[in-house]
Amino acid sequence: DQQVKQNSPSLSVQEGRISILNCDYTNSMFDYFLWYKKYPAEGPTFLISISSIKDKNEDGRFTVFLNKSAKHLSLHIVPSQPGDSAVYFCAARGGSQGNLIFGKGTKLSVKP
Amino acid sequence: IAGITQAPTSQILAAGRRMTLRCTQDMRHNAMYWYRQDLGLGLRLIHYSNTAGTTGKGEVPDGYSVSRANTDDFPLTLASAVPSQTSVYFCATSPSRSETQYFGPGTRLLVL
Numbered sequence: 001d002q003q004v005k006q007n008s009p010s011l012s013v014q015e016g017r018i019s020i021l022n023c024d025y026t027n028s029m030f031d032y033f034l035w036y037k038k039y040p041a042e043g044p045t046f047l048i049s050i051s052s053i054k055d056k057n058e059d060g061r062f063t064v065f066l067n068k069s070a071k072h073l074s075l076h077i078v079p080s081q082p083g084d085s086a087v088y089f090c091a092a093r094g095g096s097q098g099n100l101i102f103g104k105g106t107k108l109s110v111k112p
Numbered sequence: 113i114a115g116i117t118q119a120p121t122s123q124i125l126a127a128g129r130r131m132t133l134r135c136t137q138d139m140r141h142n143a144m145y146w147y148r149q150d151l152g153l154g155l156r157l158i159h160y161s162n163t164a165g166t167t168g169k170g171e172v173p174d175g176y177s178v179s180r181a182n183t184d185d186f187p188l189t190l191a192s193a194v195p196s197q198t199s200v201y202f203c204a205t206s207p208s209r210s211e212t213q214y215f216g217p218g219t220r221l222l223v224l
Contacts, residue, residue, distance in 0.1 A: 034212065043116075043202050043215035044155070089154060097162075097209050099170060104154040 003027050004092050006103035013110050019077040021106050023090030026071065030092040034100070035064060035075050038087045047088075048075070080110045115139065116216035118203050124222045125193050133188040133219050135203030143206045144186040145170075145213060146178060148199040155202065161186055162209050193223045 005024045013019045023033075031052040036044035050057040050064045050073065057064050063076045077084055090103040119134045135144065146158040147170075157170030161180040175197060177189045190197055203216040 036215075041218075043204075043217045046212050046214060049212060091155075099157050099160070100213060102155040104152060 001026070002103075003030075004090055004101045004103040006088075006090055006106050008106050009104070010107040010109070013080045013108065015082055015110055015112050016079045019075075019080045019084065019108055019110065021075040021077075021088050021090075021108065023073045023075075023103055024071060025073075025092050027092070027094060027101075028071065029094040030101075031095060032093045033064070033066060033073050034091045034093075035062075036089045036091060036102075037084075038089065038105070044089060077108075080108075082110050082112050084108060085110045116203055116205055116214065118201075118216040118219050120219060121217070122220040122222075124224065125190075127194055127223055128192050131190045131193055131221070133190075133201055133203075133221070135186045135188070135216060136184055137186075137203075137205045137216075138184065139205060139207075139214075140183060141205035141207050141214075142183070143209045143211075143213075144180065145204040145206075146176070146186070146188045147202045147204060147215075148172065149202060149218075150199050158188065158201075193221075195223045197221065198223045 034049040035047040037047045038044040048062050066073045087105045087107045089105045091100045116137045142163045145160045147155045149155050156172050159178040161167045164183045201219045204213040206213045
């Protein structure tokens with residue numbers, strides 16, 4: 001049973017527009033959420049995170065929104081750039097000693 | 113060394129052979145992890161270590177063993193490789209169990 005779900009395997013966006021990547025979770029004990037970005041043949045790179053006590057965290061072009069009642073988080077990239085083309089993984093953690101649980105990833109393609 | 117190094121970069125292995133994947137870090141992070149990434153399954157935790165001298169099982173530990181003799185090294189051993197262990201293996205570290213994880217470049221393993 002998947003605890004962290006990324007239901008869109010892929011997303012295609014025009015350069016300059018907004019990219020919205022979605023993630024749903026089932027475990028209400030998750031208290032910390034992260035997004036990682038992965039290029040082919042490289043390891044995942046940490047992008048942005050959010051604690052369950054917040055509903056928004058922003059870092060430059062990247063904003064993560066958390067809706068705890070809906071058990072949903074999203075990553076917004078504005079404006080999207082071709083270099084943002086990568087696989088994005090959502091991850092969640094339950095408690096300070098909990099393991100990270102990853103979604104299956106969404107492949108983002110930003111077209112020039 | 114800068115960050116996390118993994119060796120080998122890739123390997124083709126005959127089924128039944130023993131193999132050790134190496135992970136070394138120079139960031140003096142206490143916690144280290146091994147994940148495998150399979151197409152359509154995202155990243156799954158194999159084993160982890162909160163600090164030197166301790167290890168724990170993750171989501172998919174069967175067929176793998178780890179040791180943590182010192183802070184910098186966290187080798188992953190496949191005692192008798194099977195084709196289902198064909199995957200990309202990522203080592204990760206974090207300052208402590210509750211902090212953001214950082215990933216190495218990965219090892220591609222093909223078991224025939």
